[in-house]
Amino acid sequence: MTKRAYNFNAGPAALPLEVLERAQAEFVDFRGTGMSIMEMSHRGKVYEEVHNEAQSRLLSLLGNPSGYKVLFLQGGASTQFAMVPMNFLTAGKTGSYVLTGSWASKAEKEARLIGETHIAASSENNKFMSIPDLRSIEIPDNAAYLHVTSNETIEGSQYQQYPDTGSVPLIADMSSDILCREFDVNQFDFIYAGAQKNLGPSGVTVVIAREELLAESPKHIPTMLRFSTHAANNSLYNTPPSFSVYMVNEVLKWIEEQGSLAGVEKINREKAGLIYDTIDSSEGFYRGPVEAGSRSIMNITFRLPSEELEKQFIKESEQEGFVGLKGHRSVGGLRASIYNAVPYENVKALADFMNHFQKNHG
Known part of the structure; x- marks a missing residue:
């Protein structure tokens, strides 16, 4: 093998060498099946074991919080920018957003296509070179949720602490810093993250959410854009990005091995x-x-x-x-x-x- 590059790409990003080597060893014949995992039915026992293992391993790394469910979706965080308001921004409610940079702004802009939004705080006046003081965050009485972007990949800022939103659900885009540090998942009601920075390869988007938020989605939105569809079907309503999910499971194993x-x-x-x-x-x-x-x-x-x-x-x-x-x-x-x-x-x-x-x- 030639010398590996010093890979500082923002995403898709570096994967652990140990994970790549394990995947290489299993690529043609996965667990003695005579097939690659990419060739298997997602309805089969072998793939479902990997799928369920990845879900449980992720929750285990987060302390096995009670009442949370993991979903494996597609479309990246950019699709979540729309799915979140489509599912949660109901009539008479406002989607509240903290603007901290390019990705937070894109999330709010997408929500505006769905319903009413509100800027709870912003650091735009200093070109997004800081996270707003948590005390400056103003959440309206009719807020459906407060949305934050935990780490801004482009500007290079990151929350050191998170706001206490009381009874208002706290939603976070953690695409670029999920599992980089310890945090209390119970502070959040809904977390989403594209995998291609800290969790695995591109192709799968991970959601960690309170089960009650996933139970009932509005019936007027397309079936594939309802969180309830994926929750009720263990993220197997349609063909999942099976190889990406397998790689996420391997990366989670690697994180366990790092302590x-x-x-x-x-x-x-x-x-x-x-x-x-x-x-x-x-x-x-x-x-x-x-x-x-x-x-x-x-x-x-x-x-x-x-x-x-x-x-x-x-x-x-x-x-x-x-x-x-x-x-x-x-x-x-x-x-x-x-x-x-x-x-x-x-x-x-x-x-x-x-x-x-x-x-x-x-």
Whole structure:
């Protein structure tokens, strides 16, 4: 095998090498069946065992909370932007949103197509370089839910704590930081996440929700867009993305092997500390635009003194085997996505490269 790249892509993102090697070993003949899991019926016993195992393993990593159900859906978080209001934003209610960046804004914009929305708080006035003070969040009396985006992949900000919404359901898009750290799932009524950053490959979207929220969906919306359809059929109403679900199960096993969420969080904070320390000690050569109290431990954004230097940084880093360090086209700059599967050694290599680049160009 050729040397693996230093993969800092924002998504689809790095997968654990151990998981890829296990999948490779099982790819042609899964559990002695003479078939790949991609070739099997999703109604068969072998696939259903994997499907159910992935659901139970995810809940186990979250402490086996009572009254929650896991769904495996398709369409990514972008489809959830519409499904959430279609299912929960009923007549006379308002969908309340905290705007923290590009993805939160897209979620709110989609909900506006379905019903009335309300901005509970926003950090747009400082270009989304912070998470709003939780005390500033204003939830209307007729709120159907409060929606937050736990981590903004593009801007590089992340909630450090979550708001207490009382009797109003709290809904979170956790696509880019789910399972990166310990958190109390009981704070949330509904969580969704595209898998392709921390859970597995693209193709499957995970939902973790209170069962009562999934029980009854409005009958006027299409069958496939009702959460109740998927809950009643164990996410097997139609053909699921079976290989992606299998890979999610393998990634969840890998997380268990790292010491579950506590172990993963420890490593993630060490990785993030390497890069943020490099930025902060560079005497202004590198600049982290996100306020210190809102910095993400998954997506680290930074700037150089000029766009010319940023282009040179990308050019030289690619020559050294680094991939995915260019910032999103909407904001520019540089970004290192250091999801769970990105090894500490790769992040150390990036910090060393950053120091070397500063020495040569500072």
